[in-house]
Amino acid sequence: MSTTSPAPTTTAVPAFEAHDIVKHFDGVHALSGAHLSVREGEIHALLGENGAGKSTMVKVLTGIYAPDGGRILRNGEEVTFANVRVANRAGIVALYQELSIIPSISVAENIMLGERTPSRGGLVQWAALRSRAKEQLDRLNQKIPLKMLAGDLSPVQQTMVAFARALANDARVLILDEPTASLTDTEIKDLFTVLRSLRAQGVAIVYVSHRLEEVFELCDRLTIMRNGETMLTKDVADSNIDEVISTMVGRAAGDLYPDRGTATSTVALSVTGLDGRKVKDVTFTAHKGEVLGIGGLAGSGRSELLRILAGAQKHTAGTIAVGDVALPSSPGVARALDAGIALVPEERRSQGVILSASIRDNIALANIGAVSSAGLVSGGRISDITKRGMSDLQVKARSSRQPVGELSGGNQQKVVLAKMLARNPKVLLMDEPTRGIDVGTKAEIYRLIRALAATGTTVIAVSSELPELIGMSDRILIMHEGQISGEAMSAEADEEMLLAYCYGKTA
Amino acid sequence: MRRRTTGIAALVAVAALALAGCSSSGGGGGTGDGGDDAPFKVIAFTSGNQTPIGAWWVKAVQAKADENGWDLTMIQGDFDFQKMNPQVESAIGQGADAIFDGFTDYASIGSIITAAKDADIPIFAMDSGTEATDAFVVNITTNQQGLVDSTLGALDESLGGLEGKNIMVIGHDPHPGIRLRASLAEKDLKAAGAIIAGGEIQKVKSPATGRTEALAIVADYLTAHPDGLDAVWVGWDDAALGASKAIDEAGSDAKVTGSDATSEAIAAIEAGGSFLATINQPWPEVLDTVTDDIIAFQKDGTMPAENFVAVDTTLVDKANAADITPSDKL
Amino acid sequence: MTTTNVPVQPRTSIGKFLVQGGTTIALLALIVFFFAMRPDVFLTFTNVRNILFQVSILAIVAGAQTLVMVVGDFDLSLAATSSLSGSAVASLMLGGMPMAPAILIGLVVGLLIGIGNGLLVAYLNLSAFVATLATMTSVIGLAYLVTQGTTLFNLPDGFNALGQGRLLNVPLPVYIAIAIAVVLWAVLRFTTTGRKWYAIGGNVEVSRLSGINVRRGRLMAFAAAGLISAVAGILLAARLGSGSAVQGSDNLLFSVAAVFLGMTVIKSGQANLVGTMVGVAIIGVMSNGLNILGVNSYVQQVVTGLIIIAAVTLSGLKTRER
Known part of the structure; x- marks a missing residue:
């Protein structure tokens, strides 16, 4: 796999290093001694499960968060980034999909934005602006019409414009967070070509992704984080998918979870051939008194599945039945509730409760x-x-x-x-039931879920934490790109197997 | 956090300024220097204090109160009944001997009338409705029919008869006086054989933009019918000035009449353009009469003989314009 | 290795074109309709001049509103500011001040109110709605104080000529409105300031990170809008030969409507000067045409509201498509 990557250009001093980074929020450690060291002219993958601390790390590196401890070195010298602009000036730029372009102005202006816009006497020098913007696009081998409004570009072209702006600002370290999430296969190929050419120009690229196959195709080295710590940094050529997954998962257990119950064989919910936004041909049943866990990567369609079941999102095909009673084709939340399906949504503060109102x-x-x-x-x-x-x-x-x-x-x-x-409710749907909750209360929530199941309620819970899925559920379904890619009884499941399902390895 | 505090502070400051502004303009009387042990308490209110005549009335009533030793509470409503009515009602709740309504139609103050009836306080009024009502012990207003007769008479004379002439009528329905006189004018013009330009009364939507609205209506009508307009009868001077400007700019020789005798209208009449005549309504005299009625009631409880009086108005044209005191200079 | 990223062609269909060009087509349709109804009148020189004269002041206020809406805010106080400036100039001249300094002071009044709005919104972080609503309230009060609640008239002939005089048989305000529109268009199109305004309106965060002083940009947009609306108010006073606290108050609603209509003219759905002028033209043509047909002014008001709804719906449709 790594044969497609040219040998990394090794330099003595890394372009960018972070040592022993510590960051905590309200006493909870998000980072506790994380390391990352990136060389010029390499593509460096930053990997880890959800909540492992990757995005906190990126935010510390780009000046969004101030670290509570540790050192950041740029070309061997210690630096502190008071804010994003200081980090940008030091050549470190993070690109996020949505944030990066201004749709209302032209491609050329997007590339040469702000301080870079050539002007004389308050008037924009359009010819100079376009020729300089074109230089940056040429470095990326891109032919994007300079006068076009950036909002009219395809997602990959917008990404390219954001790259070009970063280059115009002399970025030497580019941090990309899931850059391929909204791209098609051909677009991903184009992106990789561009990233390789940037690497050849000596740019250091930090590549954050869940897509391991991409990492093995593109990257030179990888760093794996778990629980806010760096577990491993090594050449991609010396590693393999199994090692990466087991390092990401680690060995974690605990007596957080109550004993499992005994589900009945009475079918409480049956779903057949369900299609909708981000959900493709999903069929499964859930039993009375069962806790059914649903896992998958972010964007795999698990939340959308719950929303369809709860009537909060439309489905285009398929049937949902509670017991023997089929729901109408677009039930809406009120009728789904009447039929006995209730949803506890993921975004508790915006969707679950009215914060300013009282409990009653x-x-x-x-x-x-x-x-x-x-x-x-x-x-x-x-x-x-x-x-x-x-x-x-x-x-x-x-x-x-x-x-x-x-x-x-x-x-x-x-x-x-x-x-x-x-x-x-006969069927209680819960999306990330323990997100943002401290460990003690987590155990309480698990006990509640189990107690509900014992009284005959069916609980279907989505979680992105594999240990939680295994610990709280009787049975687990894993989704990948809208489809169910695997099923396991949790007594027999292990994290590596579930993670493989998450990455689309079908059983 | 700090930023938010400053934002709130700024809001408070603005609010405080606004309140200060309100109280300085809304305060007014309440300090009648009396002389007697229990001064005669009068609540006066008007919604029209932002018009020149309304502003005059507020000052004039305060002067009358000083003169007669009334304990006056003056409430100014700024055309906002939702604000004014509760203020008046709470003043009634604190007790009063008489209530004085200036230029506020009884249709808009139903809750005040009920409160006054319950407290058994008589309401004296001027120009507060175009027909007799039990709501007031007296309402002295101007004779709208007489007003229409004299303006139409002026047009008749200037045009050499109304028969077959194209005459536009511009009104404003929310104002009961203007509504009544505009419909009287329309009816009488039809009866005299005139053709109502545009087929019906042209309506101005807001008194604030009356002048520009009337200007556009007449200008557009004149482009559509270059020789199709002999006169424009307008219910009040501000809009009449807009109509007059449109006629002058189009080079038409149509004539305009208004009503109110504002100084601007009188100046236009004297200048001899299209503005032919306006109407002077004798508000100082009306105020004197109502004040006399209140004093009679104060003395021995005498009620006015009639509850509705319509006094005659004066036509203001080029001949007498120099002698008339404009309504905004009272 | 060369990657060829062929620009994604906007999928064009007739339906989409109609949505895109809907507002411009509506203007043409209105013109054709009124011309068909009154061919002898509607497109005559006199009537076209009438329409231009009638919308000239609205066009200036709407131009000011466009600037503020380009940076993603809006200003409720513009019409009130213009009334105050016009009243102030009238009052100063009646007090004996020569025309030029009086006009200068009127312009400064507008500029100061604009700066005040800008400080409240950009530096104290008040919402534009709250801040400009509050200034509108105070500014109307100031205008009442300046005019003492009456209509000021008897303004000098030289001043009135600004609003009523003609050059080549076309009233001066028409030229002034066209000049201001062209200048604003050029500012938005060609100057760094204008392009920064568009950047701020498009994405505040990216703009800030690219070294654009977002706060100063918003402040400048409000300040410019205040100054321009003062021009409109002074012209209105000259046009009517009088100043009052409330004259021109309908320009607020219509200016916002014109900008909204204008946002539907271009594909990106941004506030833009050309579109705003199309919006102003629609409002002017509709009012003039309906007057010529003798349509009741209450009905006109209903139709105006419906046109605004149609415009906002159209731009909403487009946003969803994107």
């Missing part, structure tokens, strides 16, 4: 039918269901009138659960 109001809103009669809301009934929900779930709050925004993440999640459970 949040619970009442989701159960407005149950707490009102003849159009009038009954305060007593709200108190009843709120009290029940808060005690069942052990919500820690001053009173039921405390605004949800003042609660901890775990307690907010319990409020979301309480308002959904008040509807007695």
Whole structure:
């Protein structure tokens, strides 16, 4: 695989080094002693599971976050980046897909933006502007019409324009975060050609990606992070996919998870041939009292699948049935709820609760039918269901009138659960049920999930953390590019096998 | 955080300025120097304080109060009934002997009328409705029919008869006085055999832009019908000045009449352009009469004999323009 | 190795073209319609001159609004600013000040209000809505104070000539509006300042990282808009021969409408000067044409609202496509 890569140009001093980087948020360590060392003229892959600390690392390297400890060296000299512009001036540029171009102005202006725009007496020197912009595009071998509005370009062309601007600003270290996420196969080929030519010009490229096959095709060296630490840096030629996956996963266990239950054989939810945005031909069943985990990489369609089941997103083909009752073709959230399907969404703060409203109001809103009669809301009934929900779930709050925004993440999640459970759902869908929740409360949430299953509720939970999937579920489905790429009973599953499914290796 | 605080501080500052502005213009009386132990309490209000006549009325009523030793509460509504009515009602709640309404139609102050009835306080009014109503113990206004008669008379004379003439009528419906006189003018013009230009009363949407609206209406009508306009009858001077400008600019010899006798209109009449005549409404005299009615009530509870009086108006044309005190210079 | 990235051809279809050119087509359709209804009147020199005269002041205010909307904000106080400037000039001249310094002070008033708006929005981070709503309120109050609630008139003939005089039988405000429009177009098109405004309106973060002083850019856009709206207000006073606190207040709504209409003219859906002038023309042609046909002014108001809805819907459709 590595034969397509020319031998790395090794130089004595790395272009860019970061040593012993420490960064914590509210006492939680996001980085604890991370290293990264990048040479001129190499493409360096930065790998790790979700939450391993890759993006925090990128943000520290580009001046978005100030590190709490550690040193950053540029050409052997220690530097500190007060903000992104300082990092940019030092030649370090991170490119994100959406942020990088200005759609409303021309390609040439995008490349020579701001300080670089040639002008005389306040007037833009268009000829000079275009010829300099063209020089940068020539370095990338790109022929993009200079007068075209950047907003009218294809995604890969926009990426190229962002590259050209970085080059115009003398960028020597380019950090790319999932640059191929929205590109087609041919576009990816073009991108790789450009990256190789930049490498030949001595630019150092940090390549953050989940797509291991790309890493092995393109990159010279790789660094793997886990739990905020750097586990490994080595030449790609000396490594292999199995080593990378096992290093990323590590060996982590714990008694975080309650014992599994015994699912019944009664089918609670059956899904056949479901098609929709980001979801392709998905068929599966879930049983009464079962905890079904769904995994997959970001963008694999797992959240979209939950949203379709909950009626929050349309499906174009296929059927959903709760028990024996089939849902209509586009049920909408209200009818899905009536049929017994409830969703606890991923973005808790924006989709799950109203932060400024009290606990009781949040619970009442989701159960407005149950707490009102003849159009009038009954305060007593709200108190009843709120009290029940808060005690069942052990919500820690001053009173039921405390605004949800003042609660901890775990307690907010319990409020979301309480308002959904008040509807007695047959199938409870949870998207990333423990995101942003501390470890202690995580265990509580797992116990709650298990307790719900024991009473006959079917829980379908999406998680991007493989240990969590294995620990909390009875059975696991893995999605890859909208399809189910693998299924395993969690008692028999291991992370390496699931990760292989995640990367599209079908069983 | 700091940035947010400064933002809030700026907001507070702006709000404070706005409030200060309100109170300085909205304050007014309440300090009648009296002399008696319990001064006679009068609540006066107008929504039209931003018009020249309204502004005059506010000052004139304050002068009357000083003169007669009333304890006056003056409430200025800025055409905003949602703001004015509750203010007046809370003043009523604090007790008063009489209420004085200036230029505010009874249709807009239903809640004030109810509150006054409940508190058994009589409302004296001037130009607050075009027909008799129980809401007021007296409402003295001008004779709209007389006003129309004299403006149409001026046009009749200038054009040599109204029969077969193209005459545009420009009105503004939300103002009851203008609405009434515009419809009277339309009816009388039709009866006199004139042709209403455009087939119906042309309506100005906002008094704020009355002049530009009337200007555009007449200018566009004249392009469409270059010789199709003999006169424009306009319900108030500000819009009449716009109509007059359009006629002068188009080189037409059509004539315009207005109403209100603003100094600008009087100057235009004296200049001898298309502006033919306007109407002077005798507001100082009307104010004197209403004040006398209030004083009579103050003395021994005498109520006015009639609850609706329409006084005659004066036609202002080139002949007498120099002698008239403009309504904005009262 | 050469990669050939053929530019993605915009998929053109007749339907898309209609959406794209919808606003311009609407203008042409209005003109054809009114011409067909009154061929003897509508396209005569006199009437075209009428239309141009009637929209000249709106065109200037809308040009000012375009600048602010290019940087992604908007300004509710423009019409009030123009009234205050016009009233101030009228009041100063009635107080005996010669025309030139009075006009200069009027322009400075507009500039200062614009700078005030810019400071509130760009440096104190108030939302443009809140900041300009607040300044609008205060500025209207100031205009009432300046005019003492009345209409100021008897302005010098030399001043009135600015708004009413003619050159080659065409009123001066038409030339002034065209001149300002051309200057603004050139500023937006050719100067670094104009291009920075577009960059800021397109993506604040990228602009900032590219060394553009975003705050100063927004401040300058508001300041320029204040100054230009002062020009409009002074011209309106000269055109009417009078100054009042409320005259020209309808220009606020119409200026925003014109810019929105203009945003539908170009493909990227940005505020742009040419489009704004198309929007101004639609508003002017519609009002004049409906007047000529003798349509009730209340109906005209309804139609104006519907046209704005249509414009915003059209630009919304396009944004979704992209």
